[in-house]
Amino acid sequence: MGYSDQLTEKDLIQMYRWMVLTRVFEDRICGLWGKGGVVELPHGSQGQEAIAVGACYGLRQQDHVMPSLRTRGAFLVKGISARVQMAGVYAKVTGPARGKATAHHMGDAERGVLLGSGIVGASITVAVGAALAFKLQRRDNVVVDFFGDGAAQRGDFHEGLNFAGVFKLPIIFVLENNGYSEYTPLSKHFAGSDFACRAQGYGFPGMRLDGNDIFAVYEAVQAAAARARAGEGPTLLECMTYRYRNHCEVQPPEAFRDPAEIEQWQAKDPIARMRAQLMQRGILTDALVSKITAEVEAEIDDAIQYAEESPFPAPEELYKDVYAPESPELVVGRRS
Amino acid sequence: MGYSDQLTEKDLIQMYRWMVLTRVFEDRICGLWGKGGVVELPHGSQGQEAIAVGACYGLRQQDHVMPSLRTRGAFLVKGISARVQMAGVYAKVTGPARGKATAHHMGDAERGVLLGSGIVGASITVAVGAALAFKLQRRDNVVVDFFGDGAAQRGDFHEGLNFAGVFKLPIIFVLENNGYSEYTPLSKHFAGSDFACRAQGYGFPGMRLDGNDIFAVYEAVQAAAARARAGEGPTLLECMTYRYRNHCEVQPPEAFRDPAEIEQWQAKDPIARMRAQLMQRGILTDALVSKITAEVEAEIDDAIQYAEESPFPAPEELYKDVYAPESPELVVGRRS
């Protein structure tokens, strides 16, 4: 565990804190859903926090991440504040694209966050293109591309991964295998034994790992990033995990699945697990845990207040930014 | 070699004859191209005959094949006459769809030939749908789906194979790996070691085999068909081969590739190889070989004459068959 060993106490506490922040953010918006205020239908990532946080922690600012449906943690780690995200959830002008886009798949060029897609899987080829740009620009940044097991059945998964393999692009494909594509269990949409083996058919390494173990994720991503920066090409990381909430908040957690299954996975909770490890190592204490929880709750309270108090966008906002403005040379003589 | 052993002398001679017929058909239209008459731009399958013939020989009439760009042999073995195909090449009313479709991808429901696609790779999902129908109809027919190494990089390859794997459909994917996608060599569009391994990611067997060995192809397809009929699902067969002509007749054979490569493969010619084997076994003699060649040449002469003498479709043909006719109950009261 070379990379994890180099994490300082501060790092570890910070990673833990990001996971808690992610969890609390999600829990709060799920709780608020249907009670007014929250406009964006929550697609909660509770249970999967170790993947987004473990994969993004330690990335450079100009390393880019492409979010999936369940990467709240990635937005946070990459520096998009809870306030902005919450304002997005409330569809306020202070949110992404001044209210025009959801918080779910928001982009932030400055912070290295690519705009995600509501067309599941389509973001994979876009992420590959970002990695292509890095290669052409001779910049040693990487792209971390998140998507689910459902997305891995889309044609764009195949075309994207093959393309990345052929050009040896600096990209890490993080497949969040939570066992479901909406309400369809893996067994009904996949007949293979694992997704990791698919990498072989694209000419780069793939591995399956415990996605609820933040160190395993961090380790694997860091190693893959080093490979990518060295020009050795992509890696596919299949991270095994589970989401506690259902696909989205229109169904209760236990709809179309066995409550026992949820319980089983709760026993492997990524946050509890890291907490236990850090407590054992003496890095976390009860007091520190409470302090972090309190800070995080306060941060989310603040974000909610910010979102509530922010105005909705004015209707004229609708018409802005359909086209980027053109330089004068392009419009000379134009009448339309 | 269980299945091949059961082939009678008659079978073997017939298989050989189909390959020769395919070769001569292709050679003749390539030769005629540009000299008037031939309207359809030839995409010759010379060098790949063992795959189409080996895969289709011994199929049932209601087993369906989905053609690739290089499956002239499949059309022939499935019973579409050289006359009709040649009329198609000449764009005559006696050809496919009375002149509306090319001979290249023609369909023939009666003879178990699915209509191919000019959108490379798209035919894979359609073939999978035919296999789905067989399963739903509880018919033990199979689909043999041909496509190239280039097509295997399309999203539809991935979605189609995964779909077939999930539903355990009776389909055999025959990947004609001729080392090129148009003018792009495999090394430029594929970073993996082989395509066969991709099957694992869909949960069914895949194997690479010598596509210039008609017995290897026959054997593998027959075994896969038996599996499929028994409800055991799909198989991916990667058949290694080479095309002597270039992608199509707008470029000479040696454009963008090493002439030595062509020569190397000519030494492994599937027809010469079968001929040598059958001569060694005393099944073919010089006299019989000459007789077959003469018969085949005569058959193609006849087909060309038929095509030349057939009329072009009348312009009104254009407007026919855009929509299938509706039963009266559907149009009651309709004005449009």
Place this chain on the structure above:
Amino acid sequence: MRELTYREAIREALREEIQRDDRVFIMGEDVAVAGGAFNVTQGLLAELGPERIFDTPLSESAIVGAAVGAALMGMRPVAEVMFADFTTIAMDAIVNHAAKMHYMYGGEVSAPLVVRLAYGGGMRFAAHHSQSVESWLANVPGLTIVMPATPADAKGLLKAAIRTPNPVIFLEHKLLYNTKGEVREGEYLVPIGQADIKRPGDGVTIVATGLMVDRALGAARSLAREGISAEVIDLRSIQPLDEETILGSVEKTGHLVIVHEAPVRGGFGGEVAAVVANKAFGYLDAPIQRVGAPWTPIPFSPTLEEAYLPKESDIVTAVRSVVGASAG
């Protein structure tokens, strides 16, 4: 008469057709166990069994492509592609395959499938889950494109769509699923290609599709209070297009307003305007006016989405402008 929601009417059509014809089956993502993203197929798995309705992988191209293949082999698939925005990823199977099969087979076989799609805005689903896509497919010979506006039509048109030996794109507006209306029990078909005069009038013709039919009717009611008599025509299908009904109405009213939810520019309204400007030109007393969304992607925030979607008042304003134009 019995009332059903649009959702229930669609479900009833599916159930009846599957029970009537053993070639009919439903496939799509989460249509079986979960009953569909909009609960349309809820309960059908239990009633009909797993061979007649089943869930697929997240593979829209394969769903429609496989539907085409199954249709060629004699089945009658009803493929659900969930959000109409995903038409983009099933476009090839629809445009280059389903639509052209009958022609390319020289009439030998055809591809009788139905692709069900939920379209339209109003649910704060933003740019990737709210589009009205009909015009993307409106220039593709071989397709039939149906847009039911009421529960009764939804049932009758879907049954007709399933029986038609041709590929049908069936566009269901999300905001209509909960609307109620009278729906006859049992067997009836609504012929595809027959527009419906949802309200007669003689001062102006309003041609509308899908959810906009209801908005047009609302506009017609307020216009009536101003003394303007609007005839509201629900196209029900944009292909075939019932030119006769449109032209007959314009010949009577002399005024035409066309309403759809998609952006005006490049939308299907242009086709209707062109047909009228060609075939009923002599009857037109005023410019043709179109009402639709502006030239922007669909925004997320409610204030913006409201501003985006065509409203009753937009229709009223458009009608006033054309009626005023001829009066003035």
Place this chain on the structure above:
Amino acid sequence: MRELTYREAIREALREEIQRDDRVFIMGEDVAVAGGAFNVTQGLLAELGPERIFDTPLSESAIVGAAVGAALMGMRPVAEVMFADFTTIAMDAIVNHAAKMHYMYGGEVSAPLVVRLAYGGGMRFAAHHSQSVESWLANVPGLTIVMPATPADAKGLLKAAIRTPNPVIFLEHKLLYNTKGEVREGEYLVPIGQADIKRPGDGVTIVATGLMVDRALGAARSLAREGISAEVIDLRSIQPLDEETILGSVEKTGHLVIVHEAPVRGGFGGEVAAVVANKAFGYLDAPIQRVGAPWTPIPFSPTLEEAYLPKESDIVTAVRSVVGASAG
């Protein structure tokens, strides 16, 4: 002035832009080593090197999707998708991603890519390699759609397309590649969104796109012999649409005929007709007439393809009918 073919003009634009701006690069199937399916990029690999032009796998969705991603990161990709019929498989990257990026990023970044597509019939390539696809994309806010009709425009429009900070669909007609015309050397841009009056006249306005511009000019010449003075407008881009030029012409001529190669029904001609029937209604002396392909897929056989494609004589007939209508 120097003459170039349409093909050479495009190649020159690509070369100049790549040499001018190191963010510009070309990718697509067989564009580099083989020089493209229509030889457009022939020789550029040797001139520009393998980082500026390279071949890709047979993966149109990835080609355009990756172009979007690269564009977001500051590059200026020119993606070739070979046949326009393959738009169906790159549709999602174009419609749901390229077109909406600037909006969904709130203006922060944009997706300045060009997708080059060879469209149109006349080469006996049948239903899957001959389509005119512009109207499939004409209802998608955020896109720019360019259709050059001459070598000079091809160069100037492509250079503008590459520099525009927005996604551009660039439709090249296959039958135009070999046509010759005067092309200025060196630097010039043709502004996108400015129609061109290719022939002035005052009796009838003929609006055309792509290859049809030439047919319209041919028709105008024969009409002149009958004493009918036709003004031929080459739209050059359908989005932006230069309404002002169209309206100005119709205000002068009072008659409008629209010509495109795509089927009439659902084609972009409807948009032009609707704009005129709205904004120049009072100037129209006769019904608006559209000329385009019939409502069929594109057949293979020469006799059928000839019957399919709009001809000079079809335009002449259409013009006579509208001019006759107002005279009669």
